[in-house]
Amino acid sequence: MKELPEEVLDLDEKIIAFIRRGIDHQDSREFNRLALNVFELQFKYISIYRRYCEKRGIDPENISSWERIPALPTDVFKVMELSLLPAQTVRTFMTSGTKRPEERGKVRYDEGGLRLMDATIYEAASAFLFPDGIRTTILIIAPSPEIAPSMIMAYGMNRLMEYFGSSRSRFLVGKEKFEVQVLVDELRRSEGEGTPVTVCGGSFGFVNFFDYCREKGLKFKLPSHSRTLDAGGFKGRSREGKREEFLNDCEEFLGIKRDYSVNLLGMTEMSSQFYDNGLRNAYKGLDIPKAKINPPWTRTQTVDPDTLEPLSADKVGLLRHVDLANRGTILAIQTDDLGKMTPEGFEIFGRAKGDVTRGCSLTIDEMTHIKQEG
Amino acid sequence: METIEIDAYYVPPDLRNQVKAFRIEAYQGEGVTIHLKIPSVSRSFVETLTDHLKVNRRLYLSRLPVERIIDVLDEASRKWLDKRYLLREIALKTIPTITGFSREGVEASIHAEMESSLREDIWRALCSEIKNPLYLDDFQYSPELNGYTRAFGPELIVSIFSENIPALPHLLFMRSLLVKAACLGKVARGEPTFAPLYLKTIEEIDPEMAKSLAVLYWKGGEDDVEEAVINQSDAVILFGSVEACQSLLPKIPRKVRTLIHGHKLGFGVIGRRRLTQQGLEELASAVAQDCSMFDQQACLAPHVYYLEEGGEVTPKEFGQALAKAMEAINIKMPRGKISPGEASAINQLRAQYEFRELGGKEVLLWASPRGTDWTVVYERDSGTFSPSPLNRFIRLIGVENIFQVFPNIKSIGPHLQNAAVAIGDEREKEFMGRLGELGVARITSPGKMSVPSMMWHHDGISPLAFFLRWCDVEKKEEIEGMGKKE
Numbered sequence: 001m002k003e004l005p006e007e008v009l010d011l012d013e014k015i016i017a018f019i020r021r022g023i024d025h026q027d028s029r030e031f032n033r034l035a036l037n038v039f040e041l042q043f044k045y046i047s048i049y050r051r052y053c054e055k056r057g058i059d060p061e062n063i064s065s066w067e068r069i070p071a072l073p074t075d076v077f078k079v080m081e082l083s084l085l086p087a088q089t090v091r092t093f094m095t096s097g098t099k100r101p102e103e104r105g106k107v108r109y110d111e112g113g114l115r116l117m118d119a120t121i122y123e124a125a126s127a128f129l130f131p132d133g134i135r136t137t138i139l140i141i142a143p144s145p146e147i148a149p150s151m152i153m154a155y156g157m158n159r160l161m162e163y164f165g166s167s168r169s170r171f172l173v174g175k176e177k178f179e180v181q182v183l184v185d186e187l188r189r190s191e192g193e194g195t196p197v198t199v200c201g202g203s204f205g206f207v208n209f210f211d212y213c214r215e216k217g218l219k220f221k222l223p224s225h226s227r228t229l230d231a232g233g234f235k236g237r238s239r240e241g242k243r244e245e246f247l248n249d250c251e252e253f254l255g256i257k258r259d260y261s262v263n264l265l266g267m268t269e270m271s272s273q274f275y276d277n278g279l280r281n282a283y284k285g286l287d288i289p290k291a292k293i294n295p296p297w298t299r300t301q302t303v304d305p306d307t308l309e310p311l312s313a314d315k316v317g318l319l320r321h322v323d324l325a326n327r328g329t330i331l332a333i334q335t336d337d338l339g340k341m342t343p344e345g346f347e348i349f350g351r352a353k354g355d356v357t358r359g360c361s362l363t364i365d366e367m368t369h370i371k372q373e374g
Numbered sequence: 375m376e377t378i379e380i381d382a383y384y385v386p387p388d389l390r391n392q393v394k395a396f397r398i399e400a401y402q403g404e405g406v407t408i409h410l411k412i413p414s415v416s417r418s419f420v421e422t423l424t425d426h427l428k429v430n431r432r433l434y435l436s437r438l439p440v441e442r443i444i445d446v447l448d449e450a451s452r453k454w455l456d457k458r459y460l461l462r463e464i465a466l467k468t469i470p471t472i473t474g475f476s477r478e479g480v481e482a483s484i485h486a487e488m489e490s491s492l493r494e495d496i497w498r499a500l501c502s503e504i505k506n507p508l509y510l511d512d513f514q515y516s517p518e519l520n521g522y523t524r525a526f527g528p529e530l531i532v533s534i535f536s537e538n539i540p541a542l543p544h545l546l547f548m549r550s551l552l553v554k555a556a557c558l559g560k561v562a563r564g565e566p567t568f569a570p571l572y573l574k575t576i577e578e579i580d581p582e583m584a585k586s587l588a589v590l591y592w593k594g595g596e597d598d599v600e601e602a603v604i605n606q607s608d609a610v611i612l613f614g615s616v617e618a619c620q621s622l623l624p625k626i627p628r629k630v631r632t633l634i635h636g637h638k639l640g641f642g643v644i645g646r647r648r649l650t651q652q653g654l655e656e657l658a659s660a661v662a663q664d665c666s667m668f669d670q671q672a673c674l675a676p677h678v679y680y681l682e683e684g685g686e687v688t689p690k691e692f693g694q695a696l697a698k699a700m701e702a703i704n705i706k707m708p709r710g711k712i713s714p715g716e717a718s719a720i721n722q723l724r725a726q727y728e729f730r731e732l733g734g735k736e737v738l739l740w741a742s743p744r745g746t747d748w749t750v751v752y753e754r755d756s757g758t759f760s761p762s763p764l765n766r767f768i769r770l771i772g773v774e775n776i777f778q779v780f781p782n783i784k785s786i787g788p789h790l791q792n793a794a795v796a797i798g799d800e801r802e803k804e805f806m807g808r809l810g811e812l813g814v815a816r817i818t819s820p821g822k823m824s825v826p827s828m829m830w831h832h833d834g835i836s837p838l839a840f841f842l843r844w845c846d847v848e849k850k851e852e853i854e855g856m857g858k859k860e
Contacts, residue, residue: 048729048732048733051732052728052729052732055732072725073721073722073725073726074722075722075723075725075726076722076725076726076729078726079726079729079730080729080730080733082729305714305715305717305718305721306712306717306721306745306746307744307745308721316714317714318714318718334721334725336718336719336722338714338715351715352713352714352715352717352718352719353715353716353718353719353722
């Protein structure tokens with residue numbers, strides 16, 4: 001495979017350096033500079049995107065703020081593979097939510113793009129999931145990347161395991177089924193040994209596990225500092241799971257305090273992830289409201305669903321994210337999620353269009369439906 | 375700021391003091407505040423009400439000559455067609471505020487519905503379905519039977535309305551009255567005011583007749599109330615989504631006649647002979663009308679228009695003309711407000727088309743200058759039927775030959791209903807025959823998709839005859855007072 005072009009490598013180096021400064025390093029000017037650099041590169045390399053921008057009268061010469069960079073609506077990935085260096089693709093992730101492959105969005109990554117994503121995974125998780133720097137067994141209610149190579153969540157969880165997991169860490173969703181007994185055994189072991197664990201996975205995977213616990217009368221009292229990380233959401237499938245209910249279940253069935261249940265918003269179309277600040281606040285003794293937090297290498301704005309014009313901060317609208325780590329695809333992404341900006345970050349209310357939840361969580365739902373034997 | 379208090383229910387006057395515990399919901403419109411009064415409905419009230427409706431039906435409605443009923447319905451339609459009519463004016467303030475439809479859109483809707491509900495068409499609808507409307511009054515000689523026959527309607531029809539078309543619920547009251555059945559309508563949450571207003575009109579014209587009619591609102595799935603309502607009825611008409619129907623269907627006993635008007639998908643087909651320069655503007659306006667009426671919310675509305683290549687006007691040129699016509703209609707009759715989800719769906723889909731176009735695919739996109747008001751997209755036949763996200767989003771599909779559309783529309787079999795067809799050559803007859811075989815229940819011209827006649831076999835069914843029970847007299851001799859045998 002050819003080496004990535006010099007200018008791409010140079011920019012990646014700058015972005016990685018920016019990410020590596022961690023989530024407390026706010027530098028708006030540098031963010032803006034890097035965002036415009038990424039835009040310039042994407043404008044130059046991705047001809048269709050360039051034409052899209054030109055139709056809107058926007059080019060790197062005539063804008064000076066990241067806020068004016070044209071955002072790409074997520075559904076475009078369903079009809080087009082937009083990437084900076086298609087010939088250098090090493091991984092392709094697919095959106096889910098539908099079984100028909102032609103309706104799934106495809107997002108390609110080159111080597112450098114994966115490195116950027118890896119950096120975001122490390123920095124964001126260090127800050128929001130492991131602010132205490134603990135290393136635990138990570139049990140993952142999701143398939144491994146070998147089983148689900150196109151699922152971005154599998155990729156990300158695998159990285160979490162590598163960066164933060166101890167040797168017993170493992171994936172629990174196989175080709176055929178959710179290895180629920182392994183999970184039960186591992187949780188019992190953790191209880192017995194008094195060593196904390198981290199349970200990660202799609203939100204629906206948890207819901208199915210809690211249903212299983214309810215049915216079998218299982219309850220765990222996991223050692224303190226155990227925690228959960230769930231990704232995705234609940235609406236529309238399996239049951240109308242609400243956040244509150246979920247937190248109650250984590251407490252009831254796992255014995256995990258509410259502050260130690262962290263939710264993550266990730267999207268196939270975004271290299272970075274948005275964590276909530278609950279655990280970090282608790283650990284640092286910060287008295288600030290719960291919200292999804294933009295790491296310094298990302299920005300989020302809300303736009304009017306009809307005109308796609310930016311809204312003032314207090315209004316509910318569609319979320320638009322700008323992510324420096326998206327260097328390999330498109331920097332600015334127009335989502336179909338409804339949300340609102342808050343002083344700390346933003347809130348997400350779910351999908352505007354229909355009541356379909358973020359894809360991976362749904363796939364995990366299908367994969368973790370526990371088949372009762374006998 | 376004007377404040378209008380309006381009922382989300384109608385019950386006959388004698389029972390009004392029994393309607394209790396209002397919940398009031400406020401809606402803010404342009405220069406107007408609507409206070410919607412929603413009654414609390416209990417099982418016992420429903421039972422009292424339905425008894426009342428049935429008794430009044432027996433004492434009055436069932437004995438009325440059908441001609442008198444038609445007179446009343448005709449007068450009601452005429453009142454609603456009168457721009458100075460007070461209740462119409464109220465509807466034009468409340469419905470847009472509550473539903474988001476534009477005032478002009480609601481006006482067009484009322485006009486379309488009422489114009490097709492006048493005496494002559496009602497009479498024709500009856501003749502079409504039961505030959506002699508007087509069968510509804512008494513035994514009449516039937517030459518086909520060579521005897522006497524009479525038709526009886528149900529005692530009580532329960533009708534569950536949907537919210538997509540303002541002014542549609544009147545149709546169900548008309549049909550019930552024509553078969554001399556009492557009728558209890560359940561309004562949809564999204565459009566609860568037209569039906570009560572319409573019954574006030576009936577009350578103005580014939581207060582006794584109105585005593586057999588009522589409108590209530592309750593939350594779908596309220597088992598207690600729903601069960602009581604269904605148990606009191608002998609016929610049910612369901613409009614709405616599959617989900618809405620599914621929660622109700624299991625509760626309906628087999629002896630209750632049930633008519634379901636579920637979700638349908640419309641489409642249009644224009645052959646090359648009709649794609650001419652001379653007729654272009656008119657045809658584009660007609661198609662724009664189909665796509666804009668009721669903001670495309672009606673089951674009658676087209677999702678797709680298939681255009682045959684090889685005519686004087688190419689499908690792409692037609693798209694251009696249609697875009698112009700869509701904008702013209704939007705100025706005259708603006709699209710209503712839509713939800714963030716609906717707007718987002720349109721923007722996402724527009725972007726897909728725009729990127730395909732930019733990527734050199736044979737795809738074109740025309741969009742309203744601002745926001746999501748209307749969208750026209752053109753592409754070549756992809757071999758599948760892709761529904762529109764609605765709210766004035768029309769897909770034009772170019773086909774080499776009109777007969778190419780059949781594999782596409784076959785895939786939506788049970789949802790087929792309404793089609794606009796303009797072919798204009800010898801293939802038209804065969805084409806329509808095949809549409810009929812596949813399940814299309816109405817074929818019309820572009821521009822007329824949203825205005826079926828009263829005579830239409832709604833969803834392929836005879837909507838009046840469906841509810842009738844016949845009593846035939848097969849005796850050799852003439853019966854005194856029953857008229858002459860021929």
